[in-house]
Amino acid sequence: MKPIARTEQQLGAIIRRERRRQELTQQQLGARIGLRQATISKLERGEPATRLRTLLDALTALGLQLVIEERETAASADIGALF
Amino acid sequence: MKPIARTEQQLGAIIRRERRRQELTQQQLGARIGLRQATISKLERGEPATRLRTLLDALTALGLQLVIEERETAASADIGALF
DNA sequence: TTACTTTATACGCTAATGCGAATAACTTGT
DNA sequence: ACAAGTTATTCGCATTAGCGTATAAAGTAA
Numbered sequence: 542m543k544p545i546a547r548t549e550q551q552l553g554a555i556i557r558r559e560r561r562r563q564e565l566t567q568q569q570l571g572a573r574i575g576l577r578q579a580t581i582s583k584l585e586r587g588e589p590a591t592r593l594r595t596l597l598d599a600l601t602a603l604g605l606q607l608v609i610e611e612r613e614t615a616a617s618a619d620i621g622a623l624f
Numbered sequence: 625m626k627p628i629a630r631t632e633q634q635l636g637a638i639i640r641r642e643r644r645r646q647e648l649t650q651q652q653l654g655a656r657i658g659l660r661q662a663t664i665s666k667l668e669r670g671e672p673a674t675r676l677r678t679l680l681d682a683l684t685a686l687g688l689q690l691v692i693e694e695r696e697t698a699a700s701a702d703i704g705a706l707f
Numbered sequence: 708t709t710a711c712t713t714t715a716t717a718c719g720c721t722a723a724t725g726c727g728a729a730t731a732a733c734t735t736g737t
Numbered sequence: 738a739c740a741a742g743t744t745a746t747t748c749g750c751a752t753t754a755g756c757g758t759a760t761a762a763a764g765t766a767a
Contacts, residue, residue, distance in 0.1 A: 594672040
């Protein structure tokens with residue numbers, strides 16, 4: 542499954558889910574990319590002013606990547622956002 | 625085609641490509657989301673400290689969305705990065 | 708070349724990240 | 738309940754986005 546993220550909150554939730562799936566703490570994830578546990582916390586909670594670099598670093602550390610595609614209809618996107 | 629973005633530069637390039645495809649100026653795109661032309665310029669040039677919000681707003685204004693998936697092999701990702 | 712449009716930069720300002728360091732607050736297991 | 742682990746939040750500090758405004762610089766068309 543490939544989750545869609547239209548908001549910082551969705552993005553943060555996806556990162557948290559994947560981090561936990563890999564059984565990493567925020568501390569450990571942060572250590573991999575030179576970010577503090579507190580910063581990972583803010584990222585996962587969806588702080589809107591988070592820096593792009595922080596997001597990309599976290600995704601990379603988790604073995605994830607971004608794909609940009611055309612927006613789906615609201616309906617199908619919302620279904621994805623439920624989980 | 626769904627471009628992959630692992631860096632701010634790639635992300636900026638994708639946005640620029642789509643903006644031009646829709647025949648919008650930076651000025652016009654910025655106006656849609658309350659950002660200055662100068663800010664769009666920095667986003668497209670790949671400033672690493674750009675705010676997540678700025679990126680998401682721009683994508684939304686262009687009818688794009690983010691999908692998060694597992695990282696591909698370096699080879700296939702690099703091919704995508706060429707364009 | 709000349710005129711016009713578009714994009715890149717600059718200055719001073721405010722606001723907010725991310726830092727180190729520390730500490731609440733919340734979870735989980737025993 | 739208790740201890741241990743994990744996550745959320747705070748303080749002061751340095752850095753930088755994005756703002757308004759403005760202007761260079763680059764691109765495009767005649």
